[in-house]
Amino acid sequence: MLLYGRVETMSEMGQAEAVYLEGERIADVGPLEDLSARYPGAKKQSFEQLTPGLHEAHAHPQMWGLQLESLDLDGLTEPQAVAQRVAEKARTLSPGAWIRGGGYLFRAYPTRELLDAAAPHHPVFLQSRDRHSAWANSQALEQAGVTPETPDPSGGALVRDAQGRPTGYLLENAQELVNRVLPQPGLVELERGLQDLARRGYTAVHHMGWCHYSLAEQLAQSGRLPVRLWWALDKDHWRETRPGWRGDRLEVAAVKFFADGALGSRTAWMIEPYPDGSHGLVLDPLELIESEGHAALQAGFGLVVHAIGTWAVQGVLKVFHRLKPRARRIFRLEHVQHVRDAELPLFAGLNLALSMQPMHLLGDAELVRYHLKGHELEAFRLRDLWNTGLPLAFGSDAPVMRPLFELNFQAATAHPLNPAQNLTPAEVLWAYTRGAALAAGWPEHGQIRPGAPADLTLWEQGRPVGRVFGGALEVF
Secondary structure, eight states, rough: OOEEEEEESSTTTOOOEEEEEEETTTEEEEEEEHHHHHOOOOOOOEEEEEEEOOOEEEEOOOHHHHTSSSSEEEEEEEEHHHHHHHHHHHTTTTOOOOOEEEEOOSOOOOOTTTHHHHOOOOOHHHHHHHHSSSEOOOHHHHHHTOOOOOOOOEEEEEEEETTTTTEEEEEEEEGGHHHSSSOOOOOHHHHHHHHHHTTTEEEEEOSSSSSSSSHHHHHHHHHOOEEEEEEEEEETTTGSOOEEEEETEEEEEEEEEESSSSSTTSSSOOOSSSSSSSOBBBOOOOHHHHHHHHHHHTTOEEOOOOOOOOHHHHHHHHHHHHHHOOSSSEEEEEEEOOOOGGGGGGHHHHHHEEEGGGGHHHHHHHHHHHSTOGGGGGGGGHHHTTTTTTOOOEEOOOTSOOOOOHHHHHHHHHOOOOOOOOHHHHHHHHHHHHHHHHTHHHHHHHSSOOOOOOOOEEEEEEEEEEEEEEEEEOOO
C-alpha cells in the first residue's frame, strides 16, 4: 500500500511525500516519484496529510463508553439547567430507573432539592465534568444508605448543611458511597469506548484507571482490541498481576496514584487557598505514593501520578526525585495543571513525561479567574513546561471532555489565560504522536520511518478522517 500527501514523519527525516507499507510495518518513506518507481504494483491512495498514529494519552475508556449512553451535561454551568435535563430524561424512564450523567461545571455546590423536584420517582447520580464530585438526589442517597450519621470517607467529603445533614453533593471518594449501589459498567462499556476512540483516528490509548485490567486482557485474548492499549493499573490492584505485554496490543505498564482532586470541584490541592479558605483535598498521601510507588517500581511497573494543584505538583516532584534511583521506566505526571515559578527547577534531572489536557482550559479558564484570582499565570503552563525539554503527551481525560484533537489544538495554540504559553501547531501534533509514544515508553512508535509500526492517522482539512492500523486502511 502506497499512501501519499504531506507526510509528517516526527523524525529527523522531516516532511516527506509518500509512505509505502508492507503488512503492519512501514517499509519505505520518501518522494512520491521514487516510491512509485520502486513499487509499481502498489495500491495508491492520497490524503491531505499523514501523521504517525494519534495517541489519546489520558483517557478512561470504560467510563467514556458509559458516558456515550448517559445524560450529556457538557457545557452546562447552572444547576437549574441540569435539573431541567434530568426532568426531561425522567419522563422517558420507568419509575425507579437510575438517571446517570455528567459534564456540568458549577461555581458553587448545589443541593438535592432541585433534583428531588426534577425526578421525584428516580434515583439520580450526576458527576461534574472533572468526575471529582457528584450531585445526587434523596432517592439515590437513601438507596446508598447515606444519613446524617454517615462519616466522611478517607479522601472524600459529604457536603453538609448547617445541621450536619448531607446536601446531596459528594466530593472525591464520597462518590463511592452512591457509586457502589449503581449498576456497574463492564466489558461492553470498555469495548464501546475503545471502538469510539478508534473511529476518531486514534491508534493508541493510554488507560488511566477506573476499570479492572482483566477486562482489557479479555479483549486482547479474543483479538478485539481496536487500538494499542497502554494500561495504568489502579493502585488497589497492581499486586494481582505483573507488568508486560499481552500480545502486541496491550501493555500492562504502570500503577496510578491520585495526589489530589480537580479545580472544578475545588479539590485540587493548592498552596494558596480558594476564596472560601480551603486548600482542596489530599487523596493519596505523598507518603503512600512514595512507599507504594517504591514497591511498584521494584516489581517492574512504571509510576503515574495525578497532580493538578500547586501543592500536589510540588509534593509529587519531590517524591519522584527520591524514587529516581529505583525507576526503570519513565515517570508520568498527569495534568500538571497549576505550577508556581518556584517548582519549575524541580522538573530538571527527572526521566519524566508530562501528560496534559490543554482542552480543559476551555472550561477551566473562567474557574481559574474565579477561584485562583491573582494566580492565573500559574495555570496550564504549556510553553514553560515544553521548555523543560521533557516530553509532553496530550489527551482529553475522556469522559471529562470529548476526545477531539481540535479542542486541544484550539486551547494550546490560543491559550485563553496567557498567550505567552501558546504552542505551535507542530508542537501540538508532536505531543499527540512522538511525545505520547515516549510517555508510554514505546520508542519505535510515534514516528514514520522504515521499520516502524504502520500506525498512521490520515487527515483532511485539519481533522482525522481515517487511520492505518493492524495492516488495514480505515476511512471514516
